[in-house]
Amino acid sequence: MATEEFLLPRSRLANERLHAMIPGGAHTYAKGDDQYPENLAPVISHGHGAHVWDIDGNRYVEYGSGLRSVSLGHAHPRVNEAVRRELDRGGNFVRPSIVEVEAAERFLATVETAEMVKFAKNGSDATTAAVRLARAATGRPRVAICADHPFFSVDDWFIGTTPMSAGVPAATNELTVAFPYGDLAATEELLTRYRDEVACLILEPATHTEPPPGYLEGLRELADRYGCVLVFDEMITGFRWSEAGAQGLYGVVPDLSTFGKALGNGFAVSALAGRRDLMELGGLRHSGDRVFLLSTTHGAETHSLAAAMAVQTIYAEEGVTARLHALGERLAAGVRGAAASTGVGDHIVVRGRASNLVFATLDENGQPSQRYRTLFLRRLLAGGVLAPSFVVSSALSDADIEHTVDVVAQACAEYRKALDAADPTPWLAGRPVKPVFRRLA
Template sequence: MTEHRPLPRSAEANERLHAAIPGGAHTYAKGDDQYPENLAPVISHGEGAHVWDVDGNEYIEYGSGLRSVSLGHAHPRVVEAVRREIGRGGNFVRPSIVEAEAAERFLAAVPTAEMVKFAKNGSDATTAAVRLARAATGRPLVAVCADHAFFSVDDWFIGTTAMPAGIPAETTAMTVSFPYGDLDATEEVLRAHEGRIACLILEPATRTEPAPGYLAGLRELAHRHGCVLVFDEMITGFRWSDAGAQGLYGVQPDLSTFGKALGNGFAVSALAGRRELMELGGLRDQRERVFLLSTTHGAETHSLAAAMAVFDTYAEEGVTARLHTLGGRLAAGVREVAEGAGVGEHVLVLGRASNLVFATLDEQGEPSQPYRTLFLRQLLTGGVIGPSFVVSSALTEADIDRTVDVVAQACTVYRKALDDGDPAAFTGGRSVKPVFRRFA
């Protein structure tokens, strides 16, 4: 790793991005407001678990395309599959045989699903699940898990966030919430809206593992109240097991949505579920039809080829196990150096080993954006970029060890800031911002 230089070209590129693109990025989580001031590198290219910015600096990368590149950038097997298929044409007036092959591969990998339909992004898939649930039950309301951060860019969810501008209040009123892990509280919500809730939608797990029996209990509760149970597996899909969280925990949802790791960076998502529900969007059913997913680019052959290469790589190379091993090594190392620097109660590593995040707490033990800024700044200047500690299988043990060394240096600065009671002296400018906020 080379010594990190200033970022004049990245600064110029950020200005170009803001001039042409609202927010300066096509995903708010990638915005320069998520990084310390003057330390928001613009990426030139990536290979494996490393990326280079336009100024020539090299970084070990975590978060990997917001968890979408779990095999590492430019993975040879995926690239070759894409190259081979795209040379045969990418989009046709009728379905390609690749669509059947990819669907069959998906259903073999996720045996709890009976049918699947592909799309390009997760929001389309989750919104299609909501539409199916409403059509199947004849009910208007959607219940979302209040403890999970994101489900869709569409109105039914965004209206419930701190950025509801442009969304009618009547639409927002059709979404209610329930707490994760609390079956009694969830049943209270269902009873309060008896006969009106179409579905319960949640991530089966995030930084919190489900208590034994919780997911099965939630399924029983949903069905007892006539609701559809939807698992959002955008993150847990493949990172928890080759069959997602539903495969790991042995609980079959009625519908589930996948994305992120599915294409190793190529745009592909999936809605999967029970045939009885999915056929509402088909041509072989006598019930009133649902306009489910109909996307011109939803089944581009190169993205589906990428997905099939991902399936094969996970199965043949034990990728999920490797993600857990790498994440476990990283978590143990970070906790050790944090304790050694006297910040073990302030710099926390949370979540499943394959999907680690970190928390930065202040003197009172509360989440702190200034301390997050300090921590990110030290990581970046040490050659590590990542809004989380989510690993890719392309990381090496040397990468993990180097990361732990950088974290150790960051923790030393963190301790000094705690002692001084002034993290702002170490942030280099304004603090990073939460994505969901009413004003810029």
């Protein structure tokens, strides 16, 4: 068991206040205190670079910043300065701002495979707009989602497929079907079974596994042959795989794609981009039925668009994507080395592209375990590492990586003791952490 007790009394009280007023105690389920060991969910005071401070006064090296959105580090000076310039000029007008023109030009120069773009505030609006556009363009009702990817939207067409489907009509659920990642034969079987019914295939082009050789090209061919729209959800892969996303790295062009997260370095901005003939269905310069594509009051808020332009400039000028990969490779090597040296290399497993690392915590039988995850997170928090994942930001220093690996090594030593006991319970000090998607609260 841990030899020192790590307590967060102020955070604990703040979490109670959060639950009293906010359903779930957070505005994003993945940020909920159920995702952390009991009474050890820090409430953040502020952040700078790769570090955050909680209201109890503890400083952490932070990973997965802003659910992968803050890839340059908190309060990045060049992003803040770009935003600051717009704040004194007004943020939202009754007509488009010239900033909207500049932001669209900058985005389309970065993601050269797209011909038009429309900005919004969150990823769900963008993915749902892509689905609606695909249905309008094809006249088909069904949406085919990749079953192996965890999240696409808060809207009914996706949430109805999860364990948290309460409130979604069964008739809506019936219109969403699923295909497995990496399996072209199964996808073709699905398209054959629902011939002329599937409006689109939507997937993340890559996650913790790289696409098998020829897979994305094969999906492109299937979409063309069966007359459906190919949609890449690039919320995570955008900028972390390349400045132009996975489509820019792998050279496969989707019909539509959605971006967000890293696009604004924490500022609220997302984008739907794609072929002109499809996107223009949501515009005014055609004679067909109008598609209510995206129309949001705050979608073109100028300071968020300024942040997005600054982010794209920084990525291009400073080689940020390459730095993310280099930092991730160093972190992964360190964590794997620490795990192997303490005899838990088969139980704490680092996965994913170097710029987007996650970890699995496996029990004595090699099965995923929320109890062992709890043990691991407790030790990391006590050592000043806030890491629901190992997703890096470019603000991390060599010293941050070294400190993280040192703390991981301490956590691995405790992990080994729990494995030897075949019971991590004495190390938990409370209920285990819980998965985000579950049927019961």
